[in-house]
Amino acid sequence: DSGVTQTPKHLITATGQRVTLRCSPRSGDLSVYWYQQSLDQGLQFLIQYYNGEERAKGNILERFSAQQFPDLHSELNLSSLELGDSALYFCASSVGWDHTNQPQHFGDGTRLSIL
């Protein structure tokens, strides 16, 4: 158990809809990261938040947005969903904001299926 909690585990919805994925980081971790893993793709970095502020951005679509709340949990909002958004979305957390010698701890992921 990594200590990172993601909900829901599975989500099935239709094209054009909007969903929210939730992540609670490991106790004591201030950074939250979101990754996407699509079919035949590796883990793609989407975005990092540290202590409520956006820290780094990857190739995150404009239809996607995220935020980190004062209690450090984070939400990833996906809107105007398309079939290609079907993927496994991981949240990870780490203590600090950089990657010097700090591993990232991954949640179990949310599997999003767009019908």
Place this chain on the structure above:
Amino acid sequence: ILNVEQSPQSLHVQEGDSTNFTCSFPSSNFYALHWYRWETAKSPEALFVMTLNGDEKKKGRISATLNTKEGYSYLYIKGSQPEDSATYLCAPARGSGNTGKLIFGQGTTLQVKP
């Protein structure tokens, strides 16, 4: 090397065999190199974070080395066991180090046959 490359893509070995795989990455602006193990139906689990050229890390039967000048890292598994079956991901971190952004390779999938 423009991207992160891991080789081989997949590997099948017998229980007890020792094996190794490679992660190649751009050597410029290197900051750190992460290795993760990802078992089927589970989430990625951190193995090592390496920062210094020549660094060697060990965890049980698994060890890793790092060459930042030429941009590669090797992961070794001694005496493979069926429970070592997983996808092994490397992720170099580049830039000034003021973010946690990692770029993951496609991974090496290891299958250990009993």
